[in-house]
Amino acid sequence: MAPLLEVNDLSIGFGNGPSVVDGVSFALNAGETLALVGESGSGKTLSCRSVLRLLPDAAQMRGGSIRFNGAEGAVNLLSLPEKKMRAIRGDRISMIFQEPMRSLSPLHRLGDQVAEVLRLHRNMGRTAAKRAVLEQFEKVGFVDPLRAWKSYPFEMSGGMRQRAMIAMAMVAKPELLIADEPTTALDVTTQAQVLGLIRSLQAETGMGVILVTHDLGVVANMAQRVVVMNKGRVMERGDAQEVLGSPAHPYTAKLFAAAPMIPAVAAPAPASTKPAEDVILDLRDVSKTYTMRAGGWRKPVSVSACQHVDLHLPRGKTLAIVGESGSGKTTCARIAMGAERPDAGGEVLFRPDPAAAPLAVHDLSPTERTAFQRQAQMVFQDPYSSLSPRMRVQQALTEPMEVHNIGTARDRREKAAEMLRWVGLNPDMLGRFPHAFSGGQRQRLSIARALTLDPKLLICDEPTSALDVSVQEQILTLLEDIRDRANLSYLFISHDLAVVARIADEVAVMRAGVIVEQAPPDTLFYNPQHPYTRALIAAQPEPDISRPIDLDLVAKGAGSPMLWPEQFRFEGHHAPALRELEPGHKVRCHA
Known part of the structure; x- marks a missing residue:
């Protein structure tokens, strides 16, 4: 039986340069999942977009063929008239961007x-x-x-x-689904559910799936066959069990070495009953309610983004907030930055120096707010959107110093060059525009921009979620190095427990606007108590084909609070209190 899709000797280039996709070939059977794995810039997405003929205008198809053997017969997608191609796109072949x-x-x-x-x-x-x-x-x-x-x-x-x-x-x-990093922006519990949904739809319809990803854990849970790409060429291909079990190419082995994993913890973190004395950021009883318009004559709807959040960040430490999309993590970060005002009764205190009096962030005068914004900076989730495409790197990095009237033009340029060196980039790049950089390099630029003001607090909102595993490893190492070198304090937002295990001193797990468990990473992974925390750990994909995600355990913890064990169960917004079960380990449960 002919494969559902056959890509033969595909080559794509731009201008007079060498081919950026060079001689790529692979085949996919109906009902099968093929994973295209590689770092940013390896040609994975370009190869997939060529199947739907959604390449940039400047792209040149220099060779190869793409044959689709669907239910309505075999066609060569590269030579198909545009009208017939439009009938296939989104119907018989779909793509998740x-x-x-x-x-x-x-x-x-x-x-x-x-x-x-x-x-x-x-x-x-x-x-x-x-x-x-x-x-x-x-x-x-x-x-x-x-x-x-x-x-x-x-x-x-x-x-x-x-x-x-x-x-x-x-x-x-569709008969063929092309999924380009479909779960990158998703929390691990939703990721597990979506992967299960794709598998069930495959079983129901015989759909073939091309999965473009840098997450080897997702590959282990989804793919029957794997193609590893680097710099536009295929480095290794074969059955998933063989490639994941014993990678033959050094590049594949390097990707495996960089994959983050939840550590195996032999003992909980040492108990500490002494509260931190030097707290740089203090969120006290913070809640936030938004009013959503309902349309027509219906009454507006109130949505609670977070409820009664208490968080304390010691100076020089990293406090991580983990949870699914919509759990209230980013809302807490925005409130901490002063970008959102909490509901009545909540307050955010910032202490710039150990001996200074705490500042109420939402009651600052204009002058005090300017000083606060210089000392507290944010690194955003999307490196593509957080830098202006019209500003060269030098302008992007010197703009914060101009706003705060810091130094001369020469001083600002020297500071910008120094920050580029700090994040591992060459000062010669100051004249370039953001589009000339990869995703990982743009995230480094975002970090450099935040550091130009010598802040004391850095709020990182999913700073590695859009990055491939090797670049993610570099960014985490960079953040750790900068924290230790400059005595920075981090409020780190993430949905990835493997990343959090690497960088955090304390972890707060959020679900539906409330903190359900809080402890140091070692304690949390050694003795997780709340069903949602257990679901997060169970949903973390591992690059081991013999250890698939336990979807039943994920569904129980990530499901309705009414289905949780009686000790943790609640209805509506009437959650039980956050109780300290042991020193330094808090869990939201009934007494």
């Missing part, structure tokens, strides 16, 4: 965008399409599918937008 904010229209509601696929390719009426979309939204993990239907992309978190993107690609039940 990596950057949902760029792939979704900001002018249309999510429900209408997903339903458009069914109206175009299935001629469905509005009512039937809405019913199918709401069912798909529920499958990809939306707690309130109807609210998601009515929302615009900018009203949702990055993980929520990615769920909508996945729903759009899967709602028509």
Whole structure:
């Protein structure tokens, strides 16, 4: 039987330069998952986009063929007329794109965008399409599918937008699904559920899947065959068991060595009953409620983003907040930065120096706020959007110093060059624009920009989630080195427990706006108590084909609080108190 998709000797280039995809070949059978693995810039995405003929205008198809043997017969996708190609895109072949904010229209509601696929390719009426979309939204993990239907992309978190993107690609039940880093922006519990959803749809329809990823744990849980790419060429290919079990190429072995994993902990962290005296950032009873418009004559809806959050960050330490998308992590970070005001009764205190009096962040005068913003900086999740495409690197790095009237133009340029050296980049790059850098390099630029003001507090919002494993390893090493060198304090937001285990001194696990467990990493991984914490640990994919994700355990912990064991169970917003079960280990449970 012929493969569902055959890619033979594919070569793609730009201008007069060498081919960036050079002689790539692979085949995919119906019902099978093929993983394309490699670092940023290896040619994975370009190879996949060529299947749908969605290459940039400047790209040159220099050779090769792509044959699709679908239910309606075999076709060469590269020579197919554009009208017939449009009928295939989004229907028989779908793609989940990596950057949902760029792939979704900001002018249309999510429900209408997903339903458009069914109206175009299935001629469905509005009512039937809405019913199918709401069912798909529920499958990809939306707690309130109807609210998601009515929302615009900018009203949702990055993980929520990615769920909508996945729903759009899967709602028509395609014969071939191309998933380009489909779970990068998702928390591990949702990732596990989405991977399970893809597998169940495969079993139901015989769909083939090309999975583009840098996460070897995802590969181990999903793929039957693996193709490893580097610099546009295939380094290694074969059955997943062989490639993951005993990689033959040094490049594959290097990727394995860089993969983050939750450590095996032999003992809990030493108990400490003495509270930290030098706290640089203090969140006290912080809650935040948003009012969402309901449309028409209906009453606005109140949404609680976080409730009664108490967090204390000692100077020179790293406090990590972990949880799924929509759990309130970023809201807490924005409140800590002063970008959002907490509900009445909550306060944020910042102590710039050990001997200084604490400052109430949300009651600062304009002069005090300017001083605070110089001492507290933020590194954002998306390195592509956090730098202006119109500003050269030198302008991007010197702008914060200009705003705060620091130094002369020469001083600012020298400081910018020094910060580039700090993050492992060459000062000769100051004249370039952001588009000339890879994702990992742009994240380094974002960190350098935050460091130009010599801050004392750095808030990192998912700083490594969009990066491949080797670059992620470099960025974490860089953050640790800078923290120790400059005595920085980090509030580190993440959904990845393996990353948190590497960098954090204390971990707070959030779910649905409340902290459900808090402890040092060793204690948390040695003796996790809350069902949601256990689900997070169980959902962490490992690059070991013999240790698949336990979807049942994930579903129990990540499901409704009404289904949790009685000690932790609650209904609505009436969660039990956060209790200290042992010194330094707090769990939200009934007495």
